[in-house]
Amino acid sequence: MKPTQEMNISLVWCLLVLSFAIKVLFSLTTHYFKVEDGGERSVCVTFGFFFFVKAMAVLTVTENYLEFGLETGFTNFSDSAMQFLEKQGLESQSPVSKLTFKFFLAIFCSLIGAFLTFPGLRLAQMHLDALNLATEKITQTLLHINFLAPLFMVLLWVKPITKDYIMNPPLGKESIPLMTEATFDTLRLWLIILLCALRLAMMRSHLQAYLNLAQKCVDQMKKEAGRISTVELQKMVARVFYYLCVIALQYVAPLVMLLHTTLLLKTLGNHSWGIYPESISTLPADNSLLSNSVYSELPSAEGKMKVTVTQITVALSSLKNIFTPLLFRGLLSFLTWWIAACLFSTSLFGLFYHQYLTVA
Known part of the structure; x- marks a missing residue:
């Protein structure tokens, strides 16, 4: 029971921190939209589109090239939802189509890209x-x-470049598998996580480089x-x-998003920190059976409470069957990859802009 409680606490913590980081980036982006004279609003809208x-x-690319597991x-998810609806006596139809799912996911990705525009340019x-x-x-x-570092993270999900060569490197005429998928x-x-730690370690150098802009401005004003x-x-x-x-x-919030989506991917995707995968615990099922045996011994006056608790337990177990680790693994892998891709795209554009388009 204790490992399950610790996992739930870490899951809630990761979700809270991730939502707080998104809220911070949203607040910073809204301030750019309030500026009337500058072109920050146009930049955000352009990068959003x-x-x-x-x-x-990206969502049209097959799993042979970008292996997220989203399909x-x-x-x-669709099969589990259809089975759940059939058990409830409803029409056995998928709650959402694949096209609709990808469309709303693309809208969410465009918002993330708009939020990460100015952090990438500033970086x-x-x-x-x-x-x-x-x-x-x-x-x-x-x-x-x-x-x-974001480019290295992006390449980790490109199957022909990383996974095929790392897991099955061509050594002569035979390919010897070096490791398993887990x-x-x-x-x-x-x-x-190591690349995120490196970015956190280099934070002082970047902030000091920004503070030196004051000296540059003073030197520029002396020439005028x-x-x-x-x-x-x-x-x-x-x-x-x-x-x-x-x-x-702007430097820390994307890093926090990337780190906590990785932690969520490990937790909800049922991954392991060790070389060998961890065994899946079956404590929730045993607890549910224990709770039913306990409630069966309650007096008849508490029969309604017993029925309510049983219905909630069944509903939670049904939701667990619908939202499986396969769904979270594909969705969180894509979101982690997407945050890294947005950071690299915006920083690469900012590098080109500050290097070639600005007046020295």
């Missing part, structure tokens, strides 16, 4: 500034790995003609330091 089209294109999970600028400040080769190498899934989770008052100079420097909280949120 771009990620919607991209999500629809298998949705098929299992590209801080990456360039941090590279200019770094003097050691090790720091520069870590900065490059940190910038390419081991590969575990290594994938550990790689994502005319006199500058001390009050204007102080306001400009203070604006950079006050905005540091927003920069920190």
Whole structure:
């Protein structure tokens, strides 16, 4: 019973933190929409439509190239839902079609992409500034790995590039399997967590690179003609330091989303942290039988309570049969991949913009 309770507590914690991170990014995006003069609103809308089209294109790719397990999970969900409706005496029809499911999933993905637009653009600028400040080769190498970390995460689900070559590498005429699928899934989770830890470790370098923008602004104003008052100079420097909280949120919130979707994938997808898969516990079924035996001994005056509790238990077990680990594994794998893909796409565009399109 204790492992089940700990799993439920960790599950609730991950959901709360994930929803809080999404709320933070939503609040930051709404502030960009309130700006009338700048083009932040147009940038968010443009990237939102771009990620919607991209999500629809990705969802049409077969499992032979992008192995999320989304098709298998949705098929299992539809079959389980139809069986549940048949037991209830209702029409045996799937509650949602595959096209509708992918359409709403693409809308949700476009919102995530819009929320991650400015964090990715800001990360590209801080990456360039941090590279200019770094003097050691090790720091520069870590900065490059940190910038390419979302790309590495994206490639983990590309079956022809990673899974086929890692699990069955071509060694001469024969291919010797190096690991099982469960081991590969575990290594994938550990790689994502390690890359998230690296990004957290490089946070100080990126924030320091942003703070150095104040010195750049002062040097730029010294080159301009005319006199500058001390009050204007102080306001400009203070604006950079006050905005540091927003920069920190834009740096940490996508990292928190990515990390907790990975933890949810491990928990709800029934994965394991070890090399060998964990055994699935059957305690809930035993507890339900125990509860029924206990309620059967209650007095007749509490018969209604017994029926109510039994109905709730049956409903929860039915929901557990409908929302299976196959569904959560496919859905959370796709969401984890999508967050990494959005971060890399926006940061790559920001790198191109700050490197070639801005005036030095």
